[in-house]
Amino acid sequence: MSPVVAEQPHEERVKAVLDGFRSATGRDPDGVWEAAGRVNLIGEHTDYNDGFVMPFALTRSALVAASRRQDDRVQVTSLDLGERTSTGLDEFSPFDSPGAPARVWSDYLVGCLWALQEAGHQIGGLDLVMASSVPVGAGLSSSAAIECATVAAACDLFELDISPIDRAKIARHAENAYVGAPTGLLDQAASTLCTEGHALFMDCRSLETRQVPLDLPAAGLEILVLDTRTPHSHVDGEYAARRAACDRASELLGVEALRDVTDLEGALAAVGAGVSGQEGEELIRRVRHVVTEDERVLQVVSLAEQGRFRDLAPLLDASHASMRDDFEITVPTVDLAVETARQAGALGARMTGGGFGGCVIALCEAGEGERIGASVAEAFAEASFGEPTWFTVVPAAGARRVR
Numbered sequence: 577m578s579p580v581v582a583e584q585p586h587e588e589r590v591k592a593v594l595d596g597f598r599s600a601t602g603r604d605p606d607g608v609w610e611a612a613g614r615v616n617l618i619g620e621h622t623d624y625n626d627g628f629v630m631p632f633a634l635t636r637s638a639l640v641a642a643s644r645r646q647d648d649r650v651q652v653t654s655l656d657l658g659e660r661t662s663t664g665l666d667e668f669s670p671f672d673s674p675g676a677p678a679r680v681w682s683d684y685l686v687g688c689l690w691a692l693q694e695a696g697h698q699i700g701g702l703d704l705v706m707a708s709s710v711p712v713g714a715g716l717s718s719s720a721a722i723e724c725a726t727v728a729a730a731c732d733l734f735e736l737d738i739s740p741i742d743r744a745k746i747a748r749h750a751e752n753a754y755v756g757a758p759t760g761l762l763d764q765a766a767s768t769l770c771t772e773g774h775a776l777f778m779d780c781r782s783l784e785t786r787q788v789p790l791d792l793p794a795a796g797l798e799i800l801v802l803d804t805r806t807p808h809s810h811v812d813g814e815y816a817a818r819r820a821a822c823d824r825a826s827e828l829l830g831v832e833a834l835r836d837v838t839d840l841e842g843a844l845a846a847v848g849a850g851v852s853g854q855e856g857e858e859l860i861r862r863v864r865h866v867v868t869e870d871e872r873v874l875q876v877v878s879l880a881e882q883g884r885f886r887d888l889a890p891l892l893d894a895s896h897a898s899m900r901d902d903f904e905i906t907v908p909t910v911d912l913a914v915e916t917a918r919q920a921g922a923l924g925a926r927m928t929g930g931g932f933g934g935c936v937i938a939l940c941e942a943g944e945g946e947r948i949g950a951s952v953a954e955a956f957a958e959a960s961f962g963e964p965t966w967f968t969v970v971p972a973a974g975a976r977r978v979r
């Protein structure tokens with residue numbers, strides 16, 4: 577039993593996308609750009625409460641080979657899907673435009689060019705050929721990876737002077753307004769701004785960021801990422817319900833967002849006084865998750881800055897318990913994965929991402945992650961859950977030119 581998701585060496589991946597570009601266009605690309613998928617180390621459901629998040633970039637990434645074209649067309653090829661689309665620069669159709677066709681995968685890339693144009697930048701026709709090693713739909717941001725690599729390519733090829741955070745905003749605008757998927761800035765910021773050996777601390781109110789050292793290999797550590805492959809059922813409705821609960825609590829407490837709560841016990845008492853019965857108890861738990869999760873992010877930043885990476889483990893465990901018991905966004909597969917990983921020797925573990933399925937991360941001694949993943953797979957088989965997939969990661973670089 578070993579659905580470990582192996583990854584080709586980077587050089588081979590670059591060569592494959594170069595070869596793919598040549599066979600798609602008959603010439604060499606002007607360059608190759610890369611942008612990573614990401615995993616959130618800690619800080620879940622804190623983003624829309626103006627709080628703190630802490631993603632890091634994966635070595636799993638999208639590679640985009642690109643060249644300018646003489647004409648005004650954008651031709652996009654996915655080597656993974658074996659599909660190609662072609663759009664004129666005057667044929668852009670955001671998802672809500674009259675007569676817009678159904679969304680397809682290439683809209684994530686085409687949308688970035690649209691978003692650049694919308695922001696007033698001069699662009700021209702492009703050939704884009706991409707291949708990605710970010711698992712799709714696992715909550716590891718395969719969409720941001722292809723967007724951010726595309727934005728990086730366009731910025732270099734059209735000599736656009738756009739700061740990293742503004743590049744991330746352009747990619748998010750593409751996903752929100754062109755593809756029609758409402759997402760926050762976390763994914764694109766991580767994919768663009770992360771640096772090797774660091775996590776990215778981001779204040780979701782000010783959008784200030786800070787690189788926090790997370791050189792896990794130097795500390796003899798690695799992180800296991802295990803995709804439970806649980807379908808995210810009811811996730812939209814549950815997500816909306818959590819957001820509504822947070823808004824209601826903020827209003828009750830007279831704060832702009834739950835990030836502004838400074839006295840947790842006082843806030844919980846006030847919520848209890850304002851809403852009675854079971855409803856009040858539930859709201860208390862929701863508030864407790866968000867406020868303590870923000871605190872945990874700040875503690876993780878402080879410990880990591882002191883190089884105390886092993887001490888992050890209890891905070892990962894506490895984050896999971898808070899998501900399970902207070903915010904109630906975990907599901908049985910996710911809880912079993914976390915428990916089994918801990919029993920099998922992980923130092924700490926938690927669900928990562930919005931919840932109701934998706935991935936679990938576990939902080940492990942270097943070289944232990946794959947074995948721990950196999951233990952979780954055994955437990956899944958015993959519980960008659962589906963087969964998970966897993967791989968190990970260390971914090972990698974964000975968007976950059978590689979050729």
Ligand code: ADP
Pocket residue numbers: 654656657680681682684706707708711712713714715716717718719720722
């Ligand atoms: P994720 O959590 O992986 O970001 P999303 O639903 O946001 O999930 O984005 C996944 C979508 O991104 C896919 O359905 C597809 O349209 C597009 N995508 C991602 N990777 C690729 C790829 N390698 N080739 C083509 N499309 C891709």
Ligand code: MG
Pocket residue numbers: 717718719720763
């Ligand atoms: Mg996505």
